[in-house]
Amino acid sequence: MPRKLPETDVVLVGFGWTAAILAQELTQAGLRVLALERGGWRDTPTHFPPTVAPDELRFYWRKEMFQDNARETLTFRNNTGQMALPMRRWGSFLPGEGVGGAGVHWNGQTYRFLPSDFEAASHNVKRYGPLADGLTVQDYGVTYDELEPHFDRFEKLCGIGGVAGNLNGDIQASGNRFEGWRSSNYPNPPMEMTFAQHRFAEAAQALGHRPYPAPSANMSRPYVNPLGVQLGPCSYCGFCEKYGCGNYSKASPQTTILPVLMQHPNFTLKTHNEVLHITRDSTGRRATGVVHVDLEGETYEQPAQIVILCAYQLHNTRLMMLSGIGEIYDPRTGEGLLGKNYCYQVVSSVDVFYEDKFTNQFAGAGALGMMIDEFNGDNFDHAGLGFIGGGYIACWTTNARPIETHRTPEGTPEWGSAWKKAVAENFLKSTSISTHGASMAHAANHLDLDPTYKDVHGRPLMRMTYDFTANDRAMTAHLTEQARRIGERMGGREIRVKPRQGPYDSMPYQTTHNTGGTIMGSNPANSVVNRYLQSWEVPNLFVMGAGVFPQNAGYNPTGTVAALTYWAAEAIKTRYLRDPGPLVRI
Amino acid sequence: MRGFGITSVILAAATVAASPATLAQDTSFAQLERGRYGVITGNCQACHTARGEEPFAGARPMETPFGVIYTPNITFERETGLGQWTREDFWQAMHNGRSRDGSQLYPAFPYPHFTRMPREEVDAIYDYLSTLPQVKKEKPENDLPFPLNIRLAVKGWNMLFFDPGPFEPDPGKSEAWNRGAYLVHGPGHCAGCHSEKNLLGADKESGDLRGGRLEHWSAPNIRGGENGGLADWSHEDIVEFLQTGRNRHSAAFSSMAEVIAYSTQHMCEKDLQAIALYLKSLDDEPRDQPDAPDEAVMTAGQSIYADNCSACHTSDGSGVPRFFAPLAGSGKVRNPDATTVIRVILEGARSVPTNARPTPLSMPAFGWKLDDSQIAAVATYIRNSWDNASGAISAGDVEALRQQLAE
Numbered sequence: 001m002p003r004k005l006p007e008t009d010v011v012l013v014g015f016g017w018t019a020a021i022l023a024q025e026l027t028q029a030g031l032r033v034l035a036l037e038r039g040g041w042r043d044t045p046t047h048f049p050p051t052v053a054p055d056e057l058r059f060y061w062r063k064e065m066f067q068d069n070a071r072e073t074l075t076f077r078n079n080t081g082q083m084a085l086p087m088r089r090w091g092s093f094l095p096g097e098g099v100g101g102a103g104v105h106w107n108g109q110t111y112r113f114l115p116s117d118f119e120a121a122s123h124n125v126k127r128y129g130p131l132a133d134g135l136t137v138q139d140y141g142v143t144y145d146e147l148e149p150h151f152d153r154f155e156k157l158c159g160i161g162g163v164a165g166n167l168n169g170d171i172q173a174s175g176n177r178f179e180g181w182r183s184s185n186y187p188n189p190p191m192e193m194t195f196a197q198h199r200f201a202e203a204a205q206a207l208g209h210r211p212y213p214a215p216s217a218n219m220s221r222p223y224v225n226p227l228g229v230q231l232g233p234c235s236y237c238g239f240c241e242k243y244g245c246g247n248y249s250k251a252s253p254q255t256t257i258l259p260v261l262m263q264h265p266n267f268t269l270k271t272h273n274e275v276l277h278i279t280r281d282s283t284g285r286r287a288t289g290v291v292h293v294d295l296e297g298e299t300y301e302q303p304a305q306i307v308i309l310c311a312y313q314l315h316n317t318r319l320m321m322l323s324g325i326g327e328i329y330d331p332r333t334g335e336g337l338l339g340k341n342y343c344y345q346v347v348s349s350v351d352v353f354y355e356d357k358f359t360n361q362f363a364g365a366g367a368l369g370m371m372i373d374e375f376n377g378d379n380f381d382h383a384g385l386g387f388i389g390g391g392y393i394a395c396w397t398t399n400a401r402p403i404e405t406h407r408t409p410e411g412t413p414e415w416g417s418a419w420k421k422a423v424a425e426n427f428l429k430s431t432s433i434s435t436h437g438a439s440m441a442h443a444a445n446h447l448d449l450d451p452t453y454k455d456v457h458g459r460p461l462m463r464m465t466y467d468f469t470a471n472d473r474a475m476t477a478h479l480t481e482q483a484r485r486i487g488e489r490m491g492g493r494e495i496r497v498k499p500r501q502g503p504y505d506s507m508p509y510q511t512t513h514n515t516g517g518t519i520m521g522s523n524p525a526n527s528v529v530n531r532y533l534q535s536w537e538v539p540n541l542f543v544m545g546a547g548v549f550p551q552n553a554g555y556n557p558t559g560t561v562a563a564l565t566y567w568a569a570e571a572i573k574t575r576y577l578r579d580p581g582p583l584v585r586i
Numbered sequence: 587m588r589g590f591g592i593t594s595v596i597l598a599a600a601t602v603a604a605s606p607a608t609l610a611q612d613t614s615f616a617q618l619e620r621g622r623y624g625v626i627t628g629n630c631q632a633c634h635t636a637r638g639e640e641p642f643a644g645a646r647p648m649e650t651p652f653g654v655i656y657t658p659n660i661t662f663e664r665e666t667g668l669g670q671w672t673r674e675d676f677w678q679a680m681h682n683g684r685s686r687d688g689s690q691l692y693p694a695f696p697y698p699h700f701t702r703m704p705r706e707e708v709d710a711i712y713d714y715l716s717t718l719p720q721v722k723k724e725k726p727e728n729d730l731p732f733p734l735n736i737r738l739a740v741k742g743w744n745m746l747f748f749d750p751g752p753f754e755p756d757p758g759k760s761e762a763w764n765r766g767a768y769l770v771h772g773p774g775h776c777a778g779c780h781s782e783k784n785l786l787g788a789d790k791e792s793g794d795l796r797g798g799r800l801e802h803w804s805a806p807n808i809r810g811g812e813n814g815g816l817a818d819w820s821h822e823d824i825v826e827f828l829q830t831g832r833n834r835h836s837a838a839f840s841s842m843a844e845v846i847a848y849s850t851q852h853m854c855e856k857d858l859q860a861i862a863l864y865l866k867s868l869d870d871e872p873r874d875q876p877d878a879p880d881e882a883v884m885t886a887g888q889s890i891y892a893d894n895c896s897a898c899h900t901s902d903g904s905g906v907p908r909f910f911a912p913l914a915g916s917g918k919v920r921n922p923d924a925t926t927v928i929r930v931i932l933e934g935a936r937s938v939p940t941n942a943r944p945t946p947l948s949m950p951a952f953g954w955k956l957d958d959s960q961i962a963a964v965a966t967y968i969r970n971s972w973d974n975a976s977g978a979i980s981a982g983d984v985e986a987l988r989q990q991l992a993e
Contacts, residue, residue: 045946048949049934051951228942232910233909235897235898502632
């Protein structure tokens with residue numbers, strides 16, 4: 001029998017980016033907020049100071065930054081004809097654990113989804129006719145225009161460095177002309193570019209594209225955010241993704257919100273407490289709180305007026321399933337919404353090798369790059385191409401960690417002295433172009449509960465059923481070809497094209513951009529949450545995170561996840577508190 | 587059960603009525619505000635609060651060269667706090683260093699400074715303290731060796747070093763200067779850390795502010811005039827530092843962090859201006875030029891610096907002002923007493939979070955990563971690069987401090 005604790009106004013499940021934003025917003029509105037985080041406390045000087053932050057073995061290869069998958073993982077299969085097996089070691093994606101969540105080990109690439117991304121179904125149908133068979137793409141139910149002020153807040157919170165491409169409708173030459181209008185420029189200038197970005201920009205320009213500096217949450221200069229929190233200038237050490245930043249230079253909950261939030265007397269954080277399920281009253285229409293368990297196995301019932309799921313997309317979806325809120329999607333019938341429209345992204349690359357030019361790729365940053373948007377979203381005519389959606393093409397200089405990064409030319413053996421020689425010859429003289437494309441929702445790709453495997457608490461693991469679709473494959477082939485054309489013009493000795501082919505493989509790292517499962521939409525028949533991220537079924541339950549994306553976009557998701565969080569926070573503060581109940585009535 | 591409850595209520599009421607704590611308190615808003623502000627200027631909370639425990643309930647260990655002294659509970663709890671103290675008792679403590687029972691207080695309690703405060707100010711503090719939530723908390727026994735554990739010994743100390751009496755303004759100086767001098771030498775008790783102590787723990791030359799050492803920290807010279815430790819700091823720099831914990835030269839940590847967190851950031855700007863004005867008026871003697879260090883040590887130090895320090899402090903030592911402390915021109919780095927600079931490299935340091943600058947930007951510890959000679963080399967390098975010329979540090983210096991800190 002769980003021990004019953006005193007009630008709080010709001011309980012937040014998980015304590016990463018979305019929870020930190022909500023906690024700050026809702027404590028300021030006068031609410032008592034409690035966050036429950038299953039991992040431990042983490043801060044810069046204690047857990048990843050510069051003396052230990054760049055420890056590749058510890059943080060990446062031994063997975064210290066990530067969720068402990070000896071306690072809970074998920075099972076994976078490409079299609080329903082296969083038996084799903086547990087992911088015993090993280091590979092393709094890296095969910096976080098502990099205070100700050102994956103917001104501690106992200107790269108810092110911070111975008112606003114394109115206006116058309118939010119209307120992917122209606123926009124594409126209008127321009128190209130009916131969607132291909134099996135695609136279950138739909139609109140978000142919220143528009144770019146509505147989210148603009150919230151994107152703006154997050155960029156200022158984080159001190160994003162970049163160049164505006166569309167300032168209140170005025171197209172700016174050196175920014176991204178395809179971006180949605182922005183009410184103000186980025187708070188910081190872009191990062192300093194290196195040799196590789198200059199070559200990429202010249203080559204892209206020669207092909208008629210308009211390269212622009214990637215928006216970066218790695219600080220291009222010292223920054224004080226609107227909460228008064230300070231971020232230090234980036235030292236270009238290149239240990240961003242998969243690592244915590246030791247220099248306070250990468251925006252994270254720790255470096256933007258926590259110094260202020262932790263001072264609020266109406267905020268409480270409990271670490272090492274994992275939420276097991278959401279409790280509801282007898283009508284099932286009202287959440288009464290959550291049940292959580294501590295490291296000693298002691299369980300607690302935490303009553304709350306409002307429950308908000310702020311864990312990673314996979315966990316929010318699973319928690320809804322384990323709590324029995326909503327019907328789990330069944331691909332055979334198409335019935336059920338929970339777990340539907342699981343999406344990912346499709347990445348490929350083109351390596352460029354120079355004979356006598358040094359790229360010095362060890363000096364970089366997670367979001368140090370030049371990129372083009374000509375092949376993203378619906379920025380180009382898809383007529384006759386056989387797919388919708390797209391992605392960006394970028395030249396990043398980061399990630400040249402010695403154990404992880406050894407680009408070798410085509411034909412190099414996989415091991416042995418010839419491999420070593422090739423690594424030594426090319427380490428300082430190579431770079432890579434990445435393509436980063438949207439995965440479109442498909443009826444066959446979904447999440448549900450595994451019938452066989454259980455977590456440490458004896459509950460079913462999440463089961464992921466996912467493969468790249470025909471749309472994804474056509475899209476990535478198109479993007480990879482564009483990247484090849486740029487790579488060939490970058491003045492290198494040779495290039496090596498690394499297309500994404502074959503079935504989705506859950507082991508090599510691709511992106512931690514898992515989306516869907518608790519999708520948002522216009523009505524209870526097509527979505528789990530409404531346009532304010534409020535559960536249709538249980539109005540005092542809200543679900544944050546990329547799980548609400550009906551399908552993924554070409555960009556990295558953090559900016560949009562954060563904007564949706566601010567948007568939901570505003571709805572809670574200004575409307576829900578006055579009149580608790582459904583914010584959208586059908 | 588119910589009967590017991592009623593009895594206790596009656597008993598409690600009787601206790602309150604008879605309590606000397608109810609004697610002669612002025613609880614008008616103006617008086618309490620004066621007292622609250624007085625408590626801020628005296629930084630009472632920092633010493634009279636054990637880490638993470640109830641404010642003003644004492645029991646914080648104060649390390650002195652002579653042993654550990656625990657601070658008392660200054661809430662008005664009757665048994666363990668000041669609940670039975672009268673205004674006169676409190677005045678005697680603040681003004682003469684005498685406890686309620688007539689015994690001598692140890693000068694770790696800065697009565698040699700608080701004696702400069704006028705009676706009305708001390709009464710206001712008494713009145714304010716009487717309104718704080720009462721906490722029952724016993725003071726642990728001090729850990730002092732014989733004969734210092736005999737409070738009578740302090741009598742002799744007082745005869746030698748204690749000069750009681752309220753602050754006397756200098757009629758030749760401005761009102762602001764006098765206010766600054768009062769705050770620095772009275773409630774602020776800056777000399778407690780920033781002046782050298784003699785063998786008996788008294789300020790060598792009353793309040794000279796030429797730097798001192800306490801609890802294995804060297805507090806820098808804070809004289810702001812010519813040749814002073816703060817000669818390079820402008821008036822505004824001093825105000826900003828006391829208000830926000832940072833300025834273009836430095837960031838506060840360790841003991842000064844507490845001073846800023848509990849005291850100066852809450853002071854009104856006019857008072858901070860007065861402190862700055864006063865400190866900037868204090869000239870000093872030119873310093874001796876120490877010998878230039880060994881070239882080989884400087885070369886080694888430069889390499890260690892490039893690998894470990896330059897990402898934040900930058901290769902030219904200019905740092906990132908208000909974020910990562912500049913080392914070029916730093917008073918802490920150039921202090922003839924290198925205790926602080928060695929200690930920060932060994933243990934790391936955390937900038938004080940303040941209302942204006944809430945981020946506790948921190949430097950990591952290098953004690954586990956660099957050995958004594960490496961720390962000596964890099965400390966020597968930063969003390970003698972750019973325009974710094976502060977002499978060499980030996981591996982023995984580092985080893986000695988390591989041992990002291992381990993004890």
